[in-house]
Amino acid sequence: MYNDLLEQLKDHDAKLVAVSKTKPVGDILALYEKGQRDFGENRASELAEKQQQLPRDIRWHMIGHLQRNKVSTILEFTHLIHSIDSARLYKEIVKQARKSNIKIDGLLQIKIAEEESKYGIDPNGINEFLTEINQKPAKDLRICGVMGMASFVEDEQQIRREFRQLATLFAEIKSRHFAEDSHFREISMGMSGDYKIALEEGSTMVRIGSLLFGAREYI
Numbered sequence: 001m002y003n004d005l006l007e008q009l010k011d012h013d014a015k016l017v018a019v020s021k022t023k024p025v026g027d028i029l030a031l032y033e034k035g036q037r038d039f040g041e042n043r044a045s046e047l048a049e050k051q052q053q054l055p056r057d058i059r060w061h062m063i064g065h066l067q068r069n070k071v072s073t074i075l076e077f078t079h080l081i082h083s084i085d086s087a088r089l090y091k092e093i094v095k096q097a098r099k100s101n102i103k104i105d106g107l108l109q110i111k112i113a114e115e116e117s118k119y120g121i122d123p124n125g126i127n128e129f130l131t132e133i134n135q136k137p138a139k140d141l142r143i144c145g146v147m148g149m150a151s152f153v154e155d156e157q158q159i160r161r162e163f164r165q166l167a168t169l170f171a172e173i174k175s176r177h178f179a180e181d182s183h184f185r186e187i188s189m190g191m192s193g194d195y196k197i198a199l200e201e202g203s204t205m206v207r208i209g210s211l212l213f214g215a216r217e218y219i
C-alpha cells in the first residue's frame with residue numbers, strides 16, 4: 001500500500017503525512033524504515049510521548065485541535081501545526097515560540113465541512129482573521145497554507161465541493177495576503193477515504209492513517 005500510495009502522490013506532486021494516532025511506536029518505526037519521515041498526531045500528549053521514543057529526524061505534524069495550554073509542550077519538536085483554528089491560538093503559538101526562541105510553521109484550519117461540530121476558522125471570517133494577524137507579522141510563526149476536512153459522507157460530489165472550496169480559498173488568501181510569500185503554498189486535505197478526490201482538487205499534502213496502519217480501535 002505504501003509504495004502504491006507514494007506513486008499516486010508523485011503524480012500530483014503531493015506529500016504524505018502518515019497519521020499514526022493511537023498506533024504503537026513499533027508501527028511508526030516499521031514505516032520509518034521504509035523511508036517515511038512525516039508523521040501526524042492529533043493529541044499533544046501522544047505526540048510528545050512518541051517523539052521521545054523515536055528517531056530525531058522524524059518530522060512531526062500536529063493535526064488535531066490544539067489547546068492553548070498545550071502549545072508549549074509540543075513546540076520544540078513539531079515541524080508543522082496544521083490546526084491553527086483561532087486568532088487566540090495563533091497568538092499563543094507566537095507568544096510561546098518567541099519565549100523559547102523557536103521558529104515554527106503552521107497552517108490555518110478552515111471549516112469547509114457542511115456538517116456541524118468541526119473545528120476551523122469560518123470561511124466568512126478569514127479575511128478579518130488575516131487582517132488581525134497581519135497587522136503584527138510574526139516571524140516566529142510562519143503561515144504556510146491551509147488545512148481542511150471534508151464532511152464524513154458518502155456523497156462524493158459534496159466532498160469534492162468542500163475540497164474545491166478550500167482550494168479556492170487558498171488562492172484568494174494567497175493573492176490578498178501572501179502574494180509575495182513563497183512559503184504560503186500548502187493545501188493539507190485528504191484522508192484515507194477521500195484523498196483521491198483531494199488530490200484531484202489540488203491537495204499538496206494528504207493526511208493518511210487507517211489506509212497505512214489499519215483501522216483504529218477507540219477505547
Ligand SMILES: *Cc1c(COP(=O)(O)O)cnc(C)c1O
Pocket residue numbers: 019021042063064149190191192193207208209210211
Ligand atoms: C485521524 C485523522 C486523519 C487520518 O484519518 P484516516 O481516515 O485514518 O486516514 C487525518 N486528519 C486528521 C485531522 C485526523 O484527525
